[in-house]
Amino acid sequence: MNNMHPRPDGALPEELRALDEELSSIRYEERPSFGPELRAELARAWALEGGQRRASSRRHLAAAVVAALLVGGAAVPSARASLVRFIGSLGDAPTELSVLTSESTGPTAAPAPVEPAAMMVAAPMEDLGALSTSVDAPAPVLTESVVIAPVMLDRAGAEELLQTVYPPELQRRGVGGTVWLRMWVGEMGLPGSVEVSRSSGVGELDQAALRVAPQFRFEPALQDGRRRGAWIEFPVLFEPDSDRVERVLKPVVDPLSLPTIPREDWWQLREPLDLEGLPPVASIGASERRARAEASAELAGTLTGTDVDRHGPAEAILDGEPPEGVVAPTQWRAAVGSALEDALEGGAEQPTALLALGRIRMRQGLRAEARGYFERGLRMAIRAPDEVSDWVVAELHYERGELVRDRWLGSDGIGRVRSEVFASSDCAPARSSGRAATGYASVDRLIAWNYLCPDAMGSLFMTGFETAHSGSAGDLTLMMASMRAAMEAYPGHVGANTHFLVTLAQEERWDDLLSGARRFVRTSEGHPNGLLLAGLALHRLERTHEAASHFEAALARMTESEADEISDVSVLLDGSDARAYARLSPAERRTWEEGYWARQVRDGAQDVNEPWVEHMARTAYARLRFGDVFGDAAEVWVRFGRPDNVHVVDEGNGRLTEFWDYGSGPDITFVRWVSAHRTDLTPEGRAYVDDLGNIRPPQ
Amino acid sequence: MRIEQEVAPKGTERRQARAEAPLPNDFESWYVEHQSAVYRYVRFRVATREAAEDVTSIVFMKALRSFDRYDARKASPRTWLLRIARNAVTDHMRSLKRRGSLHVSLDRIPDLVADIPSHEERVIRQERIQRLLNGSQTLRKADQEILSLRYGAGLDNAEIAEHLNISNNAVAVRLHRALKRLKASVETTTADAIDER
Numbered sequence: 001m002n003n004m005h006p007r008p009d010g011a012l013p014e015e016l017r018a019l020d021e022e023l024s025s026i027r028y029e030e031r032p033s034f035g036p037e038l039r040a041e042l043a044r045a046w047a048l049e050g051g052q053r054r055a056s057s058r059r060h061l062a063a064a065v066v067a068a069l070l071v072g073g074a075a076v077p078s079a080r081a082s083l084v085r086f087i088g089s090l091g092d093a094p095t096e097l098s099v100l101t102s103e104s105t106g107p108t109a110a111p112a113p114v115e116p117a118a119m120m121v122a123a124p125m126e127d128l129g130a131l132s133t134s135v136d137a138p139a140p141v142l143t144e145s146v147v148i149a150p151v152m153l154d155r156a157g158a159e160e161l162l163q164t165v166y167p168p169e170l171q172r173r174g175v176g177g178t179v180w181l182r183m184w185v186g187e188m189g190l191p192g193s194v195e196v197s198r199s200s201g202v203g204e205l206d207q208a209a210l211r212v213a214p215q216f217r218f219e220p221a222l223q224d225g226r227r228r229g230a231w232i233e234f235p236v237l238f239e240p241d242s243d244r245v246e247r248v249l250k251p252v253v254d255p256l257s258l259p260t261i262p263r264e265d266w267w268q269l270r271e272p273l274d275l276e277g278l279p280p281v282a283s284i285g286a287s288e289r290r291a292r293a294e295a296s297a298e299l300a301g302t303l304t305g306t307d308v309d310r311h312g313p314a315e316a317i318l319d320g321e322p323p324e325g326v327v328a329p330t331q332w333r334a335a336v337g338s339a340l341e342d343a344l345e346g347g348a349e350q351p352t353a354l355l356a357l358g359r360i361r362m363r364q365g366l367r368a369e370a371r372g373y374f375e376r377g378l379r380m381a382i383r384a385p386d387e388v389s390d391w392v393v394a395e396l397h398y399e400r401g402e403l404v405r406d407r408w409l410g411s412d413g414i415g416r417v418r419s420e421v422f423a424s425s426d427c428a429p430a431r432s433s434g435r436a437a438t439g440y441a442s443v444d445r446l447i448a449w450n451y452l453c454p455d456a457m458g459s460l461f462m463t464g465f466e467t468a469h470s471g472s473a474g475d476l477t478l479m480m481a482s483m484r485a486a487m488e489a490y491p492g493h494v495g496a497n498t499h500f501l502v503t504l505a506q507e508e509r510w511d512d513l514l515s516g517a518r519r520f521v522r523t524s525e526g527h528p529n530g531l532l533l534a535g536l537a538l539h540r541l542e543r544t545h546e547a548a549s550h551f552e553a554a555l556a557r558m559t560e561s562e563a564d565e566i567s568d569v570s571v572l573l574d575g576s577d578a579r580a581y582a583r584l585s586p587a588e589r590r591t592w593e594e595g596y597w598a599r600q601v602r603d604g605a606q607d608v609n610e611p612w613v614e615h616m617a618r619t620a621y622a623r624l625r626f627g628d629v630f631g632d633a634a635e636v637w638v639r640f641g642r643p644d645n646v647h648v649v650d651e652g653n654g655r656l657t658e659f660w661d662y663g664s665g666p667d668i669t670f671v672r673w674v675s676a677h678r679t680d681l682t683p684e685g686r687a688y689v690d691d692l693g694n695i696r697p698p699q
Numbered sequence: 700m701r702i703e704q705e706v707a708p709k710g711t712e713r714r715q716a717r718a719e720a721p722l723p724n725d726f727e728s729w730y731v732e733h734q735s736a737v738y739r740y741v742r743f744r745v746a747t748r749e750a751a752e753d754v755t756s757i758v759f760m761k762a763l764r765s766f767d768r769y770d771a772r773k774a775s776p777r778t779w780l781l782r783i784a785r786n787a788v789t790d791h792m793r794s795l796k797r798r799g800s801l802h803v804s805l806d807r808i809p810d811l812v813a814d815i816p817s818h819e820e821r822v823i824r825q826e827r828i829q830r831l832l833n834g835s836q837t838l839r840k841a842d843q844e845i846l847s848l849r850y851g852a853g854l855d856n857a858e859i860a861e862h863l864n865i866s867n868n869a870v871a872v873r874l875h876r877a878l879k880r881l882k883a884s885v886e887t888t889t890a891d892a893i894d895e896r
Contacts, residue, residue, distance in 0.1 A: 022827070042726075046722055
């Protein structure tokens, strides 16, 4: 669109003519699809309101409240291409209403809307009736008064928040819906209790709306000029945008020319891999390296002339890691973080800069702030998808998912054991092991019972372990959604694929893991992580020969040091073997390992070395799940395999104690700090594991 | 390729369904006739294309909701729409003030059309326009309004006069003063920038 201007019709003095010409020459290009999109939005809004305008005056009164809520604070609602928005039905409405309000001063367990006809608004009459009768709570004390309903502040920000939790998979499948939320808005405008008053019929959408609702902010309700808490009810519309649907699908289908994949299983590939026809090793990660280089160049361009420039190459800044030679990484991060913030303030707001700053903040332990930067980057990507590379979008999703993953790992399966259950059992040597005043057993007591009376402790865990109801399931869903979104944006993304697939392994979804890992191999130029995961799945599916060939292919595609690390058998050895192995050079170790595995096969006629395959399956999982193969958790996993059960006990100080149950005998105990990646044996656990030195993987 | 075949027709259907959905007749013609002017007016005032699209959406959504209260005796449809737009822009600016900067930066005006082949000239021109736009943000509201009507919506003096309900002569005077203040503001900013260097 060009906006050409007529010549000025009032004569301007000479000194202003040049300015007039300059201003007249400013022309903007309108996005071609904007006009039709907006027209369609208007038509839909008109169709919606057509029915409402026929409703009774009572409804108009009711709608007035929602209008106050939805219109009053609306800064930038986006009919443009919003995926998520609040439904507003009427505008220019009065905000003062004569309604009945509750005398209660705060939310109750069972919310009682102050007056259903007024607060449950923007719904057809019959629905209002249904809602009002659905409230199954004692009638509050009511008085007649004049109130001004709460007004939502920063509605645009709230909509953007909602966009970030709209599950990409649902968008891709074109699934949308309207979630009605009922929320207590306190005297300070802060949300209290919130619940779904009418489900969208899609659990994930309901959960998404619930997750972000506590972050909404309001002008509180006023009653006779005084701030009051009030219940409000409002609908949130999740609407898949057709452009978004196509865009999300595109990278999955186009670059790979994959065979037909059922839509619900888009991330899977059921056909076997051609291990002989994998791309050359040199090509592993080549396209990701190119994407990273492009993003770095873009970042460099954005930051040219800013203070960030002097802190090193853009690649280092993008990674949030100091370049070689920096002796004080902490100071480097502080300086780069400040400079990036200044650059963003100065208008250099680009997703790459937000990604870099988010990473720096993450490494500084400012997790919430980091997540905010990643989500800002994602919002920019949603608004202008053509201006942000798929890889950068994937990185933003991935980093956000990483933060959620840490939180999930810090809360997954945690619980406590009630002290009272100890009364039904006895462990004489552990009687003095301490009692907690909280009604729950202290970790000291659990550890003492575990090692002194393991059978009794096993029973107590069975009967007395109470799982905490934390946000664990929600975090898992969000983490998987983030990883999946990253994979959708950039199908070969190594980190996202690895976390996503390792979680499937954790859930023992071996068929899904196999097909997902195959797709990962295809989309990542044959990344060894994909081959390891496919091998793990095949092994668990008892397809040992295929598993062996996948592990061999993975080793062949790793660097020498990586392959040596994953093939290392030191944790399986003790005594003279361990000492001899420790003295060998890497090349000598490889030969030694061949002999070692040959000795593990009892029947020499076997054409596949099953103990080696089992070892590789364990090592692969340990490496991808725990980050390395030499940590305590990885060591125990490789030696003993997957525990039958894991109990995680949280004493509330950020320190988690894990009990890994391997059947008879004591559990192996670990300590883990919330949000830390390391899981270390407790001193008792280390002593016990060392005592079990001669245990070998099952034959 | 089955996915594409399944999805593409679905999206197409939805687009067609939207296109066929009716609007009130008059409103439809207003939309066709004035949507661009409203967008340009808004775009001249706000920092980004995205914000302009959002605010334009608000304008037409509000207009649609108040459509039955429109009084042809009081204002032409364009004047009415541009008044709604003025209020929407004001709301938008208030919200930005709460959240941070109103500053326009070059990377936020990728939709700026500049038919200049030389890269260097193009950059210089973009910087100049950036200064003009930022300078206009510092003016009083009435000045911003008249400049947006003139150089954003592309109205001539008579149309501006109708919109503001003032005489043609008063428009010429106000425009002259607004340009003068803008010039002064830009010159000050430029001098500051040179001093900083």
